[in-house]
Amino acid sequence: MLSKTNNLKFLTKTLFLGFLLLLPELVKAQEIIEEETKEAPKKVDSVLTAGAQKLDGVAAVVGxxxxxxxxxxxxxxxxxxQGASLEGVTRCxxxxxxxxxxxYAHHAIQDSIEVSDAExxxxxxxxxxxxxxxxxxxxxxLVAFYNKPDEKSFRDEMYEINKSNKLASEMQNKIIDEIEVTPEEVRQFFNNIPKDERPTFGTELKVSRIVIEPQVSEExxxxxxxxLKQFKADVxxxxASFRSKVVLYxxxxxxxxxxxxxxxxxxxxRMVKEFREVAFSLQEGEISDPFETDFGYHIIYLEKVRGQEYDVRHILLIPKVSDDAVKEAREKLVKIRQRIVDGLISFEDAARESSDEKETKSEGGYLINPVTQDYNFELTKMDPELYGQIQDLKEGEISLVQTDRGQTGNVKFQILKVSDRVDEHVADYSKDYLKIKDLALSEKRFRAIDKWQEEKIMDTYIKINGEYRDCEFTGNWLKK
Structure with missing residues (x-):
């Protein structure tokens, strides 16, 4: 079980590397190249260094x-x-x-998996x-830095890189898409972990907040x-050029x-609901009337329709708030906080009654963890900005009024509270069932990927060249 856990950690680490936005391998589809003579080999199982020598030979062929x-x-x-840490990661x-x-990419093509060219x-x-x-x-x-003759060559290579990565991602998703775990599998997974090897879960707590935003005047x-209406009329x-209006305003x-x-x-x-609804209601070449989203006010120009894909340009204008409105919002939140501290109203009821944050208002101010989709946040995995806001709060304590910025960049004010703190502890089946279930599901997915990889390696033309044959692979790439 311990080795499997380590495998899972390595899988997570390598999957992170594989899904970075730009993985600069050169893709050459439908081409098999025989082994070439290369310069004197370097030791490939050493830890990665900044001064790696560039070689131009073919290291491997996969399909x-x-x-x-x-x-x-x-x-x-x-x-x-990109700032990724490569400490302990070897070339192999x-x-x-x-x-x-x-x-993955090769078999995605074999399985007729399609990816969106426009995307x-x-x-x-x-x-x-x-x-x-x-x-x-x-x-x-930038083109010179990546040693490309021109922008088109640079974009073409990036396109092939992204396409290969997208195919690989879709293939992996297909492998694990329908995998689920039953409660009995979760129980067996947990019972099979030796007691001295059971995972430790970090300190967790719930975070709630009340947000007050300065009101924008009707004027x-x-x-x-x-x-925005004037921009539309001018075009x-x-x-007038819609694109020029974008750049200027x-x-x-x-x-x-x-x-x-x-x-x-x-x-x-991809966009908020209101934006999508307006965009998909337009005819090609049409410009919308001004409409509002949480980001501000927009107009959209539908430039091109290609089947299910719409190329749109938009102009966003964010209304400004006055100094008086900012002062009024802060004073309002100060009064709300005092009512809570004086015991005249609970934090949850005050949030439902007064908070301007739609996502948390109906939840009594409780923030939802975007990873787990519940109210619990593990301190060691918390967003650094949020951690900085609550790190000094004691259980049940109400923070002072804090100044923050909304998604439009306008100022807003908030107070926060932490509650239901659970200190670091060894996994408990009843208390930590959902976390254990996630671990069991990850384990089952790992086994499925491992099995798929073993089978496909044997069914696929693979040639490893030169010094890379000395690597100690986790997979049977040398087909021994």
């Missing part, structure tokens, strides 16, 4: 895909550039993960913008609506480099 020596080196550079482990990804290209656009923003480089500098809302009546800074462009798919929700 219709190849893995180059340079793929591994570029992957190391990319992961470090990373090479083995690339082999797994190629095996992949949209991901590439997003990734490039993230790279540019984080690195501070120009597109020309300010109307000003924003009128401005339709005077031939939109408050959606993330989409400005793409001219406000988003690709929506009817089968894959």
């Amino acid at each position: 219709d895909y190849v893995v180059l020596d340079s793929d591994i080196d570029r992957t190391i550079i990319q992961l470090k550039a 482990q990373l090479f083995g993960k690339l082999l797994e990804d190629k095996l 992949i290209r949209s991901n590439v656009d997003y990734q490039i913008q993230q790279f540019l923003a984080q690195s501070g480089k120009s597109m020309e500098e 300010e809302k109307q000003r924003v609506i009128d401005q 339709l009546e005077n031939g 939109s408050d959606d800074k993330a989409s400005i480099p793409q001219g406000g462009l988003y690709t929506l798919n009817r089968k894959q929700p």
Whole structure:
């Protein structure tokens, strides 16, 4: 059982590496390349280092895909550039993960799994913008950094990388999609763990909050609506460029480099409900009237329809709040907090009565853990920002009024409370059933993936070249 647990930890670690947005292996579909003569081999089972030498030989062939020596080196550079920790990770482990990804991608094609071309290209656009923003480089500098002759070559390689990763992801999902565990399997899984090897769960608690947001005046809302109407009229009546309006005026800074462009798919929700409903109601070339979401006010231009996919551009304007409204909101929350402290109302009732946060208002202010979908948060896995807000609170204590920022960037105020604290403890079947169930499900999925991989390795053309044959793989890649 302990070895299986360790395997699960390694699987989780390697899956993380495999699903990074940009895994820079060079994909060559429908091509099998014989072993080439390479430079003097380096020791491949050493821990990854920053100064890895670049080689151009073929390290392996998996079905219709190849893995180059340079793929591994570029992957190391990319992961470090993205801030990933490679401590203790060897070249052999990373090479083995690339082999797994190629095996998944190859069989995804064999199983006729399809991926959306528009979604992949949209991901590439997003990734490039993230790279540019984080690195501070120009597109020309980025292309040169990755040793590509031009932007098109860079985008084409990123497209193939993303497509390969998406195929691998879809194949993995297909393998484990219908796997479930019964209560009896959960019980057996737990009973099979020796008592001295049972997992320890960290300190958990519940977090609740009350949020008060400054109110936007009706005059300010109307000003924003009128401005959006003017943008629409200027485009339709005077031939102005919608994209130029985006660049000059939109408050959606993330989409400005793409001219406000988003690709929506009817089968894959990406935007908030109101945005999608308006976008899908438009005809190609039409511009919507102003409408409101939680982010502010928008107009949408439907640029192109391709089956289920809609290319839309939008302009977002966020109404501004006045200094008086900010002061009034803070004073309101101060009074609410005092009523709770004085015992005149419970925190939960005050949240239901007054909180402006729709997601938690009906829950009495309780935050839902996005990972577990319940109210419990484990301290060691808590979002750092949230942890910073509650770390000094005692059980049942009400925080002072804190200033925060909403999703629109406007100021808001909150008070928080922690409750139902459970200290770190060894797993208990009755108290921790849901967590144990998740572990049992992960174990069962691991076994399914392990079995699938063993079978497919034997059924697939695989050739490992040169010094990589000396790696100690977790899978039977050498078919011994």
